[in-house]
Amino acid sequence: MTTPYQGNVTSQVPPAQDAAAGPVIRTIGLSDLHQALRLGWEDFKAVPSHAIILCVIYPVLGLVLARAVLGYTVLPLLFPLAAGFALLGPFAALGLYELSNRRERGEEPSAWDALDVLQSPSFGAMLGLGALLLALFVTWVATAQAIYIEVFGYQGASGVTDFVQRVLTTPQGWWLIVVGCGVGFLFALVALCISVVSFPMMLDRHASAGEAMVTSLRVAAKNPMTIATWGLIVAALLVAGSLPFFLGLPVVLPLLGHASWHLYRKAIAIAPNAPPIPPRPPRQRRPAADFPANLFPWRRKDGE
Numbered sequence: 079m080t081t082p083y084q085g086n087v088t089s090q091v092p093p094a095q096d097a098a099a100g101p102v103i104r105t106i107g108l109s110d111l112h113q114a115l116r117l118g119w120e121d122f123k124a125v126p127s128h129a130i131i132l133c134v135i136y137p138v139l140g141l142v143l144a145r146a147v148l149g150y151t152v153l154p155l156l157f158p159l160a161a162g163f164a165l166l167g168p169f170a171a172l173g174l175y176e177l178s179n180r181r182e183r184g185e186e187p188s189a190w191d192a193l194d195v196l197q198s199p200s201f202g203a204m205l206g207l208g209a210l211l212l213a214l215f216v217t218w219v220a221t222a223q224a225i226y227i228e229v230f231g232y233q234g235a236s237g238v239t240d241f242v243q244r245v246l247t248t249p250q251g252w253w254l255i256v257v258g259c260g261v262g263f264l265f266a267l268v269a270l271c272i273s274v275v276s277f278p279m280m281l282d283r284h285a286s287a288g289e290a291m292v293t294s295l296r297v298a299a300k301n302p303m304t305i306a307t308w309g310l311i312v313a314a315l316l317v318a319g320s321l322p323f324f325l326g327l328p329v330v331l332p333l334l335g336h337a338s339w340h341l342y343r344k345a346i347a348i349a350p351n352a353p354p355i356p357p358r359p360p361r362q363r364r365p366a367a368d369f370p371a372n373l374f375p376w377r378r379k380d381g382e
Contacts (some may be wrong), residue, residue: 100293101283102347103300110344111308117338121178122329125187138215153241154230158222161262164316165215167334174335175278182343200280203287207276218265222258228321229254243286252257270309271298275359276341308341 170345180187197199229250245251275297276290285293298305312334317331 079161100156100289101279102346103293103296104347106301106304106341108304109309111304111341114340114344115311115333115335116144117340118178118254118333118335121174121181121336121339122332124181125177125189126339147314152328154226155219155223158219158258158262160320162215162218162265164266164312165211165218165269166208167312167316167331168277168338169204170210171276171331171335171338172281173202174332175281175339178336178339179281182339194273195281198281198284200286203280203285204277207273207280207287207291211273212267214265218262221261221265225258225261226254266309266313270305271295272311274298274305275342278339279346282342286296293346301345305369 116233140275175186176195178191180191185205195204198204230244245254271307272291272294274294276294278292279285279290280287315334317329319326337342
């Protein structure tokens, strides 16, 4: 029995299996993570210019937030804000999935092709799940602030040195580190489980947000150790890319974004009889005089 899925993808379903059971989940291992990272690096090398367009906002935003935090002497929020970027990463990488998808088809995408994700039929569902991740991010920051207030009260640190001494040289600071990291781990775990393959699946199969989240949870449940290892790899690379001053993130973020697409391909089975997806028509080049109208092609009509 063959059950069609959206996005020109079909899956072989046993006769006794309910068609609503969703796509077939594969068992993946550490070698698959390594290969996903390798393929992600190949994608990044093939279209390196997108790092400037899609990812420079992260280090810029990080520096702005750091300056704002230092300026308002609310240093306790600096680490939660930086760590919380990982919660929003799967949504921020939408354009990177599009580029990896095009290369997978044998096309030669340019950085501007990443913007075609805005025209995806499932872009509304992506926005919905992105809003959920944003709510998770805001909740995490508020929770981190509440934990700090519970430990040290409302009195702010007088400076960086005072804050570091509080956190690293006092029993209250050690308790803050343990509890804060533990709670942060729970937030990261939730975000990872609901989004590890969600956005690539919505782009590829035009799935709804609910279907994509359920599939992502199934992937995490079937491969708990592998997905946990992937989460640790993401965290380690984000920490490495954040030092010093977030300068490594323009490389780390596209690498993780492309690798996430290939991880999705390894975790979700594709039916061998799925019809090929026709290549998209080349992007129409518009003169520079039409900028910024070029950024909103849906507002332009032929002959206008």
